Amino acid sequence: MSSLSNQFAKTRTDHASETAEDYVEAIEDILGQQDSCRVKDLAQRMEVSHVTVTRILQRLASEGLVTKEPYGPVSLTPTGKQMAQASRRRHELLLEFLLALGVPETDAIRDTEGMEHHVSEATLRCMETFLANR
Amino acid sequence: MSSLSNQFAKTRTDHASETAEDYVEAIEDILGQQDSCRVKDLAQRMEVSHVTVTRILQRLASEGLVTKEPYGPVSLTPTGKQMAQASRRRHELLLEFLLALGVPETDAIRDTEGMEHHVSEATLRCMETFLANR
DNA sequence: CATTTCATGTAGCGTATGCTACACTTTCGA
DNA sequence: TCGAAAGTGTAGCATACGCTACATGAAATG
Numbered sequence: 481m482s483s484l485s486n487q488f489a490k491t492r493t494d495h496a497s498e499t500a501e502d503y504v505e506a507i508e509d510i511l512g513q514q515d516s517c518r519v520k521d522l523a524q525r526m527e528v529s530h531v532t533v534t535r536i537l538q539r540l541a542s543e544g545l546v547t548k549e550p551y552g553p554v555s556l557t558p559t560g561k562q563m564a565q566a567s568r569r570r571h572e573l574l575l576e577f578l579l580a581l582g583v584p585e586t587d588a589i590r591d592t593e594g595m596e597h598h599v600s601e602a603t604l605r606c607m608e609t610f611l612a613n614r
Numbered sequence: 615m616s617s618l619s620n621q622f623a624k625t626r627t628d629h630a631s632e633t634a635e636d637y638v639e640a641i642e643d644i645l646g647q648q649d650s651c652r653v654k655d656l657a658q659r660m661e662v663s664h665v666t667v668t669r670i671l672q673r674l675a676s677e678g679l680v681t682k683e684p685y686g687p688v689s690l691t692p693t694g695k696q697m698a699q700a701s702r703r704r705h706e707l708l709l710e711f712l713l714a715l716g717v718p719e720t721d722a723i724r725d726t727e728g729m730e731h732h733v734s735e736a737t738l739r740c741m742e743t744f745l746a747n748r
Numbered sequence: 749c750a751t752t753t754c755a756t757g758t759a760g761c762g763t764a765t766g767c768t769a770c771a772c773t774t775t776c777g778a
Numbered sequence: 779t780c781g782a783a784a785g786t787g788t789a790g791c792a793t794a795c796g797c798t799a800c801a802t803g804a805a806a807t808g
Contacts, residue, residue, distance in 0.1 A: 495629060495765090495794070495795085496793085496794060496795095499794080499795080518755075518756090519755075519756060519757095520754085520755060520756085528795085528796070528797090529796075529797060529798085530755075530756065530757090531756090531757085531758085531796085531797070531798085532795065532796060532797080534756070534757065534758090535794085535795080535796095536794085536795080539794085550756080550757075550803085551755075551756060551757080551802095551803060551804065578737060578740075581737070581740045581741070581744060582740045582743065583734075583736055583737045583740050584736055587734045587736035587737060588737070590734060591732055591733055591734050591737050593732075594729075594731070594732025594733075595728075595729045595732045595733065597728070598725055598727075598728025598729045598732070599725055599728075599729065600717075600721045600724060600725050602717055602718055602721035603712060603715070603717045603721060603722070603725050606712075606715045606716045606717050607715070609716065610715060629764070629765085629795095630763085630764060630765095633764080633765080652785075652786090653785075653786060653787095654784085654785060654786085662765085662766070662767090663766075663767060663768085664785075664786065664787090665766085665767070665768085665786090665787085665788085666765065666766060666767080667786095668786070668787065668788090669764085669765080669766095670764085670765080673764085684773090684786080684787075685772095685773055685774065685785075685786055685787080686786095
């Protein structure tokens with residue numbers, strides 16, 4: 481029961497790192513489609529105002545995940561890239577798993593967004609096993 | 615891709631209702647174990663200060679989910695009970711599913727806490743089907 | 749090259765959640 | 779029954795994220 485309570489607390493203080501993961505993943509994604517990632521691109525993608533993006537980018541920069549000059553484009557640091565790729569792996573694996581489970585694509589995509597930050601390595605491995613043996 | 619972006623936005627504004635679900639579920643749980651649920655019980659359970667609990671309970675009361683007199687115990691309204699039971703169903707089903715998938719109990723419990731608020735009805739049904747056909 | 753337009757930055761506000769410190773109620777035991 | 783202990787409330791602060799409004803930089807266009 482204590483692990484349960486611990487998790488309640490953890491969940492609540494982890495929103496900042498969830499946001500970090502969402503952003504670095506989005507940045508990597510955008511950079512895979514176009515040559516630069518701008519505040520505007522992120523604002524559109526995340527459906528928030530550019531102000532919110534700017535502030536979050538400042539925090540991510542202070543955490544060493546992104547680099548950005550004033551009025552310049554956003555890029556990922558090596559640490560940021562690493563986080564983005566780990567996040568992406570979870571994202572894609574989870575989505576594939578839900579689809580394999582029979583979840584309609586619309587729901588699977590939606591659920592993946594919410595769930596991806598809460599899936600442990602252990603669970604990911606079980607999902608991989610499930611996919612391999614299906 | 616737009617449903618993906620929509621979900622980003624939704625995820626970010628849904629923390630309040632996630633908290634509501636956590637709390638009503640915890641309250642129901644506590645009331646199943648003892649005759650009354652106090653601020654102190656919730657504070658211990660959620661591992662936050664009693665101040666945080668008090669404030670959240672005020673919000674939940676204003677939303678019609680709980681009732682509470684000053685210095686008195688907490689109880690669930692019919693609406694609150696309903697939310698608690700729906701939340702509990704998701705919780706238990708998800709946990710059972712993860713265990714059936716082979717996830718170690720410790721990880722399964724932890725993951726369930728984080729994921730339960732992000733699992734759609736569609737996915738829950740698929741998990742039920744999986745459990746039935748295993 | 750000037751002006752308009754688009755992108756970005758900053759100021760300032762709101763909500764939700766977290767805390768410590770202090771005040772007040774309730775409860776319990778000497 | 780009265781004082782200490784436990785529980786609860788309130789004040790005030792911090793962080794994260796959301797916004798609008800306004801200022802400024804950059805880019806595009808006539």
